[in-house]
Amino acid sequence: MNFNELSRLRADLAFIAHWVRPESHVLDLGCGDGVMLDYLQSDKRCIGYGIEIDDDKIPVCVGRGVQVIQQDLEAGLAIFADAAFDTVLCLSALQMMKNVEGILRDIARVGREAIVSFPNFAYWPHRVALMRGRMPVSKSLPYEWYDTPNVRCATIKDFEELANQVGLEVLECVALKDGKPVTFLPNWRGSLAVFRLKKK
Amino acid sequence: MKSLGIVSPQSMHFSVPLSLQSGASLCDYTLVYETYGTLNADRSNAVLVCHALNASHHVAGEYAADKGGKKSVGWWDNMVGPGKPLDTDKFFVIGVNNPGSCFGSTGPMHVNPASGKPYGANFPVVTVEDWVHAQARLADALGIRQFAAVMGGSLGGMQAMAWSIMYPTRIRHCVVIASTPKLSAQNIAFNDVARQAILADPDFHGGDFYAHGVVPKNGLRVARMVGHITYLSDDDMAEKFGRELRNGKYQFDFGIDFEIESYLRYQGDKFSEYFDANTYLLFTKALDYFDPAREFGGDLTKALAGTQAQFLLASFTTDWRFSPERSREIVQALVNNKRKVTYAEIDAPNGHDAFLLEDPRYLNVVRSYYSRVWQEIENGEFNHKACA
Numbered sequence: 184m185n186f187n188e189l190s191r192l193r194a195d196l197a198f199i200a201h202w203v204r205p206e207s208h209v210l211d212l213g214c215g216d217g218v219m220l221d222y223l224q225s226d227k228r229c230i231g232y233g234i235e236i237d238d239d240k241i242p243v244c245v246g247r248g249v250q251v252i253q254q255d256l257e258a259g260l261a262i263f264a265d266a267a268f269d270t271v272l273c274l275s276a277l278q279m280m281k282n283v284e285g286i287l288r289d290i291a292r293v294g295r296e297a298i299v300s301f302p303n304f305a306y307w308p309h310r311v312a313l314m315r316g317r318m319p320v321s322k323s324l325p326y327e328w329y330d331t332p333n334v335r336c337a338t339i340k341d342f343e344e345l346a347n348q349v350g351l352e353v354l355e356c357v358a359l360k361d362g363k364p365v366t367f368l369p370n371w372r373g374s375l376a377v378f379r380l381k382k383k
Numbered sequence: 384m385k386s387l388g389i390v391s392p393q394s395m396h397f398s399v400p401l402s403l404q405s406g407a408s409l410c411d412y413t414l415v416y417e418t419y420g421t422l423n424a425d426r427s428n429a430v431l432v433c434h435a436l437n438a439s440h441h442v443a444g445e446y447a448a449d450k451g452g453k454k455s456v457g458w459w460d461n462m463v464g465p466g467k468p469l470d471t472d473k474f475f476v477i478g479v480n481n482p483g484s485c486f487g488s489t490g491p492m493h494v495n496p497a498s499g500k501p502y503g504a505n506f507p508v509v510t511v512e513d514w515v516h517a518q519a520r521l522a523d524a525l526g527i528r529q530f531a532a533v534m535g536g537s538l539g540g541m542q543a544m545a546w547s548i549m550y551p552t553r554i555r556h557c558v559v560i561a562s563t564p565k566l567s568a569q570n571i572a573f574n575d576v577a578r579q580a581i582l583a584d585p586d587f588h589g590g591d592f593y594a595h596g597v598v599p600k601n602g603l604r605v606a607r608m609v610g611h612i613t614y615l616s617d618d619d620m621a622e623k624f625g626r627e628l629r630n631g632k633y634q635f636d637f638g639i640d641f642e643i644e645s646y647l648r649y650q651g652d653k654f655s656e657y658f659d660a661n662t663y664l665l666f667t668k669a670l671d672y673f674d675p676a677r678e679f680g681g682d683l684t685k686a687l688a689g690t691q692a693q694f695l696l697a698s699f700t701t702d703w704r705f706s707p708e709r710s711r712e713i714v715q716a717l718v719n720n721k722r723k724v725t726y727a728e729i730d731a732p733n734g735h736d737a738f739l740l741e742d743p744r745y746l747n748v749v750r751s752y753y754s755r756v757w758q759e760i761e762n763g764e765f766n767h768k769a770c771a
Contacts, residue, residue, distance in 0.1 A: 242750070245752050262718055
């Protein structure tokens with residue numbers, strides 16, 4: 184997979200991919216159909232593993248030549264040694280986790296750097312929905328309150344605090360809208376929060 | 384789905400003795416095997432399928448109907464065949480019967496050339512590693528220098544793993560299903576109950592029952608019943624049998640009350656008619672002894688450090704014989720070595736038996752994996768010189 188294909192499929196991943204150094208050892212938590220690792224392997228000569236729980240996604244990853252390990256992230260990253268990876272990716276997965284703090288501590292343990300993304304709950308249409316007295320439903324949070332897999336709602340400001348607590352230093356923080364960075368009022372105008380983090 | 388249709392076994396004789404792990408050796412032996420599909424010109428599409436405790440070289444297809452009109456279908460026919468996950472239109476697949484078995488390769492019921500009598504109890508104890516050496520000799524004779532993949536489930540998975548350790552340059556992919564890096568104390572305990580049942584049967588005659596014209600059927604029955612319990616999950620048994628009574632009421636005797644008793648006894652009876660008691664002893668020992676980490680102080684990461692293959696592992700959540708934890712230990716050791724590894728953990732209700740059953744989630748992963756292996760062959764993404 185090349186960069187244009189990735190941009191077309193997932194603009195947010197294409198932006199994030201710039202932060203991953205060529206030839207690095209990568210762990211992708213909640214790797215889905217393996218598109219990010221496919222790109223990183225073929226275009227940036229990275230190696231690594233994806234973790235995914237969904238039965239339907241495993242054969243897709245295998246078909247792409249992505250090394251996928253089927254596992255529930257809530258069970259932690261015990262199979263990986265300390266500092267085993269150059270970069271740990273946790274992209275649009277954190278908001279579905281019960282034990283957010285636990286997985287972040289594990290990310291800090293197994294990776295030297297991490298990139299974490301999640302839907303920004305403070306994105307302005309969400310704020311408007313709340314002001315109207317309703318839970319937000321949008322492109323980035325496309326579920327009703329009663330059937331959402333997104334059990335954690337966080338804003339850019341919230342996450343910074345927790346990252347520091349679990350031993351991760353924020354190197355960069357970008358808010359994306361449709362895969363493009365938002366510089367003016369990011370915590371209002373960005374729908375996806377992306378953090379580049381380093382182990383303290 | 385299409386099947387291979389009628390297949391037939393072949394055999395190959397080896398007169399150079401096979402040195403065994405125990406220090407003994409097997410001289411002058413025969414291996415029975417089956418092949419499906421066609422070996423390609425550069426000999427890069429061969430896949431070896433290793434069998435487990437109760438199975439044989441008859442992996443797929445069927446034998447012509449016997450006198451009773453019964454067709455014997457291969458034990459992994461849902462996995463191997465034209466258009467199946469391991470596609471015989473693409474791959475050249477070999478199933479080989481391991482020495483010590485009772486399905487054709489030299490075993491305890493055959494004549495020991497040294498004594499002129501059946502081996503019986505004198506058949507040497509063979510290990511997973513011994514089998515792999517024997518399989519490698521067959522591969523040599525068939526002109527296969529490097530397998531595209533070696534694959535197996537349960538005890539067969541142990542053989543695939545042993546291949547990756549013992550012959551790292553001769554295998555590009557290693558497919559290990561519902562297996563374990565070593566048996567637990569509980570696994571060994573169950574095996575020993577099975578062995579004791581056989582050894583205590585008066586018809587066993589210290590393993591030389593052939594000369595007495597009898598078979599230790601009672602021992603074999605119990606051995607199989609114990610084994611069978613460990614292949615099924617508690618849920619599966621509850622679902623299939625529950626506390627169903629055979630005749631609707633308690634009999635107040637020691638015959639068959641419950642359906643599960645009837646089922647297990649039937650399985651035991653059937654098994655005792657075709658399986659050899661000495662083979663059962665030998666194969667359970669091979670299971671017990673397998674422990675590649677043993678010579679590395681128990682460190683599986685070190686045991687797998689020399690491997691070069693890419694791995695696919697799969698386990699089943701309700702398998703309590705070789706549970707997902709055991710497969711994860713292998714995954715962890717491979718990850719520690721930065722090996723390429725894919726692991727599927729299938730949430731299937733059928734316990735250990737699931738590896739032989741039709742579950743699209745499981746079969747799709749294997750299918751997808753072999754598609755990649757085939758792509759590599761088509762694109763020449765490996766060292767061809769290693770194959771010839």
